[in-house]
Amino acid sequence: MSVIIDLEKVFYSYRGGKKWALEDISLQIERGEILAVMGGNGAGKTTLCRLFNGIIPNIFAGRFLGNVTVDGENTRDAQVPRLALKVGMVLDDPDAQLFTSSVREETAFGPENLLLQPSEIIERINFALSAAGLCGFEDRSPSTLSGGEKQRLVIASALAMGGKILVLDEPLSRLDPQGAEEVISVLRDLREKYQITVIMATHDSKSASILADRICVLKNGRVAACDTAENIFANSALLEENGIQQKGGADIEKVFSVKSKSDIQQTLAVKITDFCYFFEDADVSIENINLTVADNDFIAIIGKNGCGKTTLLKSITGLLRPSSGDIFIRGKNSKELSVSGISREIGFVMQNPDSQLFTDSVFNEVSFALKNAELSGAEIQKRVQDALAAVGLTDTDAFPHALRRADRTKVVIASVIAMGCKILIFDEVDVGQDWQGCIHIMNIAKELHSKGYTIIFVTHNMSLVCDYAVRLAVMSRSGIVQYEK
Numbered sequence: 001m002s003v004i005i006d007l008e009k010v011f012y013s014y015r016g017g018k019k020w021a022l023e024d025i026s027l028q029i030e031r032g033e034i035l036a037v038m039g040g041n042g043a044g045k046t047t048l049c050r051l052f053n054g055i056i057p058n059i060f061a062g063r064f065l066g067n068v069t070v071d072g073e074n075t076r077d078a079q080v081p082r083l084a085l086k087v088g089m090v091l092d093d094p095d096a097q098l099f100t101s102s103v104r105e106e107t108a109f110g111p112e113n114l115l116l117q118p119s120e121i122i123e124r125i126n127f128a129l130s131a132a133g134l135c136g137f138e139d140r141s142p143s144t145l146s147g148g149e150k151q152r153l154v155i156a157s158a159l160a161m162g163g164k165i166l167v168l169d170e171p172l173s174r175l176d177p178q179g180a181e182e183v184i185s186v187l188r189d190l191r192e193k194y195q196i197t198v199i200m201a202t203h204d205s206k207s208a209s210i211l212a213d214r215i216c217v218l219k220n221g222r223v224a225a226c227d228t229a230e231n232i233f234a235n236s237a238l239l240e241e242n243g244i245q246q247k248g249g250a251d252i253e254k255v256f257s258v259k260s261k262s263d264i265q266q267t268l269a270v271k272i273t274d275f276c277y278f279f280e281d282a283d284v285s286i287e288n289i290n291l292t293v294a295d296n297d298f299i300a301i302i303g304k305n306g307c308g309k310t311t312l313l314k315s316i317t318g319l320l321r322p323s324s325g326d327i328f329i330r331g332k333n334s335k336e337l338s339v340s341g342i343s344r345e346i347g348f349v350m351q352n353p354d355s356q357l358f359t360d361s362v363f364n365e366v367s368f369a370l371k372n373a374e375l376s377g378a379e380i381q382k383r384v385q386d387a388l389a390a391v392g393l394t395d396t397d398a399f400p401h402a403l404r405r406a407d408r409t410k411v412v413i414a415s416v417i418a419m420g421c422k423i424l425i426f427d428e429v430d431v432g433q434d435w436q437g438c439i440h441i442m443n444i445a446k447e448l449h450s451k452g453y454t455i456i457f458v459t460h461n462m463s464l465v466c467d468y469a470v471r472l473a474v475m476s477r478s479g480i481v482q483y484e485k
């Protein structure tokens, strides 16, 4: 065994940062090792990843102490483009890393820029595509690939640069379970067949437990523990303290069964009949979607990346209009309702809270739509107080963007509750959220459900589905199957 990466007493704070983002980190990583980096939001995982390719300290300014040695080179002295030959980076959103029009071009891009011989370029493309399981995909446009395939293409492009180290920052967080499994199996092969060293920051306990030789748990920028996956997952106090999910996944088939057709008589919050949506630019469609959401339902919607879940949610909230079919909201056809009319019934909590926050205080945020509704000052005060109490926030003066991720989502939830919405839709709020934050949000949803709210949530996390949903809808582009507990 030989050490390929050596971190020696590393301290780093971002420019203007009041505290260390990384503090006193000493860590050795062996050649061919798979190291998972875990810990809550803001624990320092992304910052740690930025050390390995030298963008900290060479591109990010700030205060940096200690030494990082990557494959014999001290990153202080190394040029970032040179380190890119040793270390490939893969981020959470594959779309942000893909920019050419075919799989072949995408993989060739790096080697071509290195001015390699054509034969060497071809060899590298072949190696990278086969390592990523993408042989046969050469002529496909990246935009037509599934989430898992896209992420494997990002991995292939990184491998084609010739490096022996791959650093992945939450590579699975936007993938459906099948895509995640494909990526996990590629990463396992990389180590076994090609002795690639893999460092993966992740919230996903299942993949960490399957893949990692060791897990480094970060807390407030420090190493809280670094041990075998087995020992880490045996330490429930450590997991709890760092908001890490136990590794045992959930088995949907044991919890849900196909729904009998009998309960259609119930009052329905939302009813969707023969919904179709055509994406004209991409020449694909979502068809034959029939879904019933009962009043006071707690329903999870799952389905592969790209099957149209967000499109369906946006259509329910009136942000998109179906190409054909009908959506009834409390019995009224949404064709006869305005977007603002729908927004008084249905609150939409989007994947990224930041796209829904636009004022300078929690109070202004939660009261924003109320002011437009011409309510009295006293009524607005009361609604804001009640809504914030429901989500457990107290500081009305706080600057929304300075809050923690889960709290930013809570502000969005409070805003829609204050509007009087009784049907709440959550679109993958677990993405980009640590496990603890995710549980906070889901517990708020559960509490609201117990008060009579109707909850619809989209997720890829089967534990959340099993623990929270009363009913389940599995969606594909050609239909929905409904299940119940």
Ligand SMILES: Nc1ncnc2c1ncn2[C@@H]1O[C@H](COP(=O)(O)OP(=O)(O)O)[C@@H](O)[C@H]1O
Pocket: 014, 015, 017, 021, 039, 040, 041, 042, 043, 044, 045, 046, 047, 048
């Ligand atoms: N680009 C940046 N500029 C300033 N501060 C940052 C930046 N990125 C992260 N931080 C801060 O560094 C700390 C660690 O964050 P990060 O590495 O992103 O954690 P994680 O990836 O575990 O969620 C946090 O306090 C965060 O606010």
Ligand SMILES: [Mg+2]
Pocket: 045, 046, 047, 169
């Ligand atoms: Mg991060």
